[in-house]
Amino acid sequence: MIEYDTVIGIEIHCQLASQKKIFCQSENAFGNSPNYHIDPTCTGLPGALPVLNPKCVSLALRLALATDSAIAPRSSFDRKNYFYPDNPKGYQITQFRTPFCSEGKITLKSGKKIRIQRIQLEEDAGKSIHVGDASLLDYNRSGVGLIEIVSHPDISSPEEAIEYLKIIHNLVVHLEISDGNMEQGNFRADANVSIKPKGSPILGNRVEIKNVNSFKYLEKAVQYEVQRQARVLSEGQPIVQETRGFDSDKNETFSQRTKEDAQDYRYFPEPDLPDLLISEEWISSVKESMPELPQIRSLRYQDKYDLPVYDADLIASWKEGSQYFDNLLSRVSPQVTPKIVSNFYMAEILKIVKISQENKGTQEITEVPYPLDWAATILLETQKGKITGRLAKEVLDLSFEKNQDPKIIIQEKGFTVLDDPQAIEKVIIEITLKHSSEVKAYQEGKEKLFGFFVGQVMKVTAGKADPKVVNDILKKVLLGK
Secondary structure, eight states, X not given: OOOEEEEEEEEEEEEOOOSBXXXXXXXXXXXXXTTOSOOTTTTTOTTOOOOOOHHHHHHHHHHHHHTTOEEOSEEOOEEEEOOOTTOTTSEEEEOSSSOSEEEEEEEOTTSOEEEEEEEEEEEOOOEEEEETTEEEEEOTTTTOEEEXXXXXXXXXXXXXXXXXXXXXXXXXXXXXXXXXXXXXXXXXXXXXXXXXXXXXXXXXXXXXEEEEOSHHHHHHHHHHHHHHXXXXXXTTOOOOOEEEEEETTTTEEEEEEEOOOGGGGTOEEOTTSOOEEOOHHHHHHHHHHOOOOHHHHHHHHHHHHOOOHHHHHHHHTSHHHHHHHHHHHHHHTTTXXXXXXXXXXXXXXXXXXXXXXXXXXXXXXXXXXXXXXXXXXXXXXXHTTSSOHHHHHHXXXXXXXXXXXXXXXXXXXXXXXXXXXXXHHHHHHHHHHHTHHHHHHHHTTOTTHHHHHHHHHHHHTTTOBOHHHHHHHHHHHHTTO
């Protein structure tokens, strides 16, 4: 069996979060009636001329700075010519010869660096909607500003591909470059996949996988494509350079069309736009206005709150989640320590987020689906000793499930801490009489059984017993004191 190296390059198209489109004054808005946000420029009517929106450039510069890319002081625009119904001009304005930004990098958790070949500004196309035998055209998206982020073929596995994608997605959302909504097509990725004999310097023919709208499906598509290409080569057949789609029901890719090369698009300089000039002052202004980067936020958590690296990285990795953590901490501090809030957020709040994702059948959660006041109530009540940690989890689950204030849950269910020493001692004595063999084993040195007895007490008291009181009395009873 021939062993192969996997070679993957990623092309990302990311819609810019500007209020206007990139070359005209139409609104950039999702969800309106078809062909509502259009004008002569974005629909290609004769005589309409493009004018560059500087806000799109400023947003794109944020990613250039975050990826340590080289920013060209002078770049230019080109026409990429192709005919398709959702492209009313018959060409796309893009940057082919001289992108405004090149040679950046992204660092994976392993320390491996994925080089970014170029980041270029361009415009989006419209949208075709197929209904039966008819195709309807909505040009609301036509002319919306995009950045295309093209990596070098440095990615060696489907897992690395998804990690790279998630890092870029995290950056554009944190930096407010884009909302990153994949379901709406605001963040789209194509994967160029090829394989070659292990160690060979010669790259194989690449296949482009397009129009996959989730990280999970793109990973599955790349996994399938690597296996398919190995199978084709093992049968003595060549790999056809082509564009393929992904069937999520069958978990396999399928052929769409042969892959075009640059010459097929007849690129030539855009005659209606001057060169783009980016000054050092413009770059400095963008740098000063940039929101906090995830890695900077993580370092802040480590330095200011003494959180472990794992906690800090996890919390900082999701913009909405990190804002929730910050706000929750400010509401319960100084009564509750940052580490306790961190543990609560990672174990309980993220569990709620995951449940919401599963219920909605999506990964696109733009806010934490649990009120801050309710989370603060649970933390403070636990810290005051009014409910135990075990009851706190139950209160949270019931509160989320019923969409009800946790104070009401605590009152209705009678979730108050049992801290009466006499009542707890009575329970412990009954348990030790019932489990005399375990008591003897504990006294003979099996100290791990202490946790067993704690669990039994909590079970009998429905989690209401004060853990500190339980531990103190249990030690005395087990040792016969």
